[in-house]
Amino acid sequence: MTKSNTKIHKILLVRMSAMGDIVMATPLLKAIKRRYPQAEISWAVQPEFADVIRGHELLDELIIIPKGQWTKDFKALHWVRLWKEIRRLKKQLRAAEFDLAIDLQSLAKSGILVKWSQAKRKIGLNSREGSQKWMDEVVDGSVVTGELISSEYQAMAEYLGCSIDSFQMRLPANLDTPSxxxxxxxxxxxxxxxxxxxxxxxxxxxxxxxxxxxxxxxxxxxxxxxxxxxxxxxxxxxxxxxxxxxxxxxxxxxxxxxxxxxxxxxxxxxxxxxxxxxxxxxxxxxxxxxxxxxxxxxxxxxxxxxxxxxxxxxxxxxxxxxxxxxxxxxxxxxxxxxxxxxxxxxxxxxxxxx
Missing domain, CATH: 3.40.50.2000 (Glycogen Phosphorylase B;)
Incomplete structure (x- = not known):
């Protein structure tokens, strides 16, 4: 485990889908920002769910993961295009030089992004499907009662040493919806x-x-x-x-x-x-x-x-x-x-x- 006094400048959160799960993960943004006020926070998400958090005032960057297009390319045997796109994303994640990457989805498809990031510290939440082997640490999300909304994300916040006061879901304040x-x-x-x-x-x-x-x-x-x-x-x-x-x-x-x-x-x-x-x-x-x-x-x-x-x-x-x-x-x-x-x-x- 990385020492608690290690400087954290860049953080990657991975929760690609679905809409409700992303909504329930949003309390982590405030908790992490309190814990690491100078850190930049990026969120990896599929394009169809990106608007759930697009423009969130506590979020510095959205990293769009075109999983649907990758699946289409795979089925259509467009191997070269798929390989190029995956290589591009791997370079993007590594170039960011994340100090901390957190897999909030717990699956192989999300865990591989954390692995590709080569973050200095990689943490999974209830990691399964083999994704746990790519993590430095795995957090048990059941340590907080499941009766609470966002309970597993609270468990992650507590593990990181974050304050959980007013651990409330929060959607973007300014919506891009003139219509x-x-x-x-x-x-x-x-x-x-x-x-x-x-x-x-x-x-x-x-x-x-x-x-x-x-x-x-x-x-x-x-x-x-x-x-x-x-x-x-x-x-x-x-x-x-x-x-x-x-x-x-x-x-x-x-x-x-x-x-x-x-x-x-x-x-x-x-x-x-x-x-x-x-x-x-x-x-x-x-x-x-x-x-x-x-x-x-x-x-x-x-x-x-x-x-x-x-x-x-x-x-x-x-x-x-x-x-x-x-x-x-x-x-x-x-x-x-x-x-x-x-x-x-x-x-x-x-x-x-x-």
């Missing part, structure tokens, strides 16, 4: 955000439940639905029985535009997806509906709450045993969600139709 007002013109200044879509069906709430919840909320309050380009077909199906005050923005916003929509909203209700975590990061009233996954139960915020119905089989993560019924999510009735939303907004004038 967000145009996108949300019909929303006005008083609206909620629904985030119904995520990567696996067992993490979804049911269309009829979202529709019932929207019908219970005030008709004069707009509801914006957010999601990515891959969610557009599902969104069209969801919209078929939605009240007229619901606005479909799915696939119509870039990441920083979506952050802006959340930032200017009155709150977020969503499933286990990066957009929901953004609601917490933006200190908005946020109700997170979890079932097959339980990434955290303590949001570190009085404005945010996890709604979760514990079953013997949950959280099943990627291996549901309920034959597609998704009982844990079915147990979260629209009425229960509505009740919890009211409690979360106590002290705020929230009219509800029953």
């Amino acid at each position: 967000w007002k145009e996108i949300t013109t019909e929303l006005g200044s008083d609206y909620l955000v629904f985030c119904p879509f995520t990567t696996r069906p067992q993490k979804h709430w049911f269309d009829e439940n979202w529709q019932a919840l929207a019908a219970l909320l005030p008709a004069n309050k707009k509801i914006a639905i957010l999601g990515g380009p891959g969610d557009t077909v599902a969104a069209e199906s969801l919209m078929k029985n939605m009240p007229g005050n619901v606005v479909n923005l799915v696939g119509k916003t870039r990441i920083q535009e979506a952050i802006a929509v959340i930032r200017h909203s009155n709150g977020v209700i969503g499933v286990d997806t990066g957009l929901t975590h953004m609601g917490i990061a933006e200190n908005k009233p946020t109700l997170a509906l979890f079932g097959s996954t339980l990434p955290y139960s303590n949001t570190r915020s009085a404005k945010a709450k996890v709604l979760y119905h514990q079953l013997d089989c949950s959280p099943c993560r990627r291996n549901p045993t309920c034959e597609g019924r998704f009982d844990c999510m079915r147990a979260l009735s629209p009425e229960w969600v509505l009740q919890e939303w009211q409690v979360l907004n106590q002290g705020v004038n929230v009219e509800v139709r029953l």
Whole structure:
């Protein structure tokens, strides 16, 4: 291990994906900057997720890792182009002369970047897939209770000797989104955000439940639905029985535009997806509906709450045993969600139709 009094001038963080994981890793930026105030911090990320942290005031550099293009080149047998691009990146990482490189993703694809950097000190977080052999040290992220949001990143911060006071997620203060007002013109200044879509069906709430919840909320309050380009077909199906005050923005916003929509909203209700975590990061009233996954139960915020119905089989993560019924999510009735939303907004004038 490098001595604690060794000067740290340049730091590399590697968390290439996905959107929610990057959001939950952002507390490390403030913690590290407090610990090493003169250090420059770089972050290696895939291009499709770069806007989550692009322009962050505590970040000095984004290093874009075109993993998708590399995969295409590999499949198309474009060996020379792939080799040149990898060689270029290796030179870029080595030329930076990082004093400290941290693999926050724990996988071979992220660990190899730390190895290529030839940083003076290389640390992995829960390293696996063989990436641990490239690290000087490996941190056990489970030493901090997993009930806390960003718990594994807090474990890394503590290992580095960083202060963990106000260990809060933080998105870029200045967003490159001059068009967000145009996108949300019909929303006005008083609206909620629904985030119904995520990567696996067992993490979804049911269309009829979202529709019932929207019908219970005030008709004069707009509801914006957010999601990515891959969610557009599902969104069209969801919209078929939605009240007229619901606005479909799915696939119509870039990441920083979506952050802006959340930032200017009155709150977020969503499933286990990066957009929901953004609601917490933006200190908005946020109700997170979890079932097959339980990434955290303590949001570190009085404005945010996890709604979760514990079953013997949950959280099943990627291996549901309920034959597609998704009982844990079915147990979260629209009425229960509505009740919890009211409690979360106590002290705020929230009219509800029953």
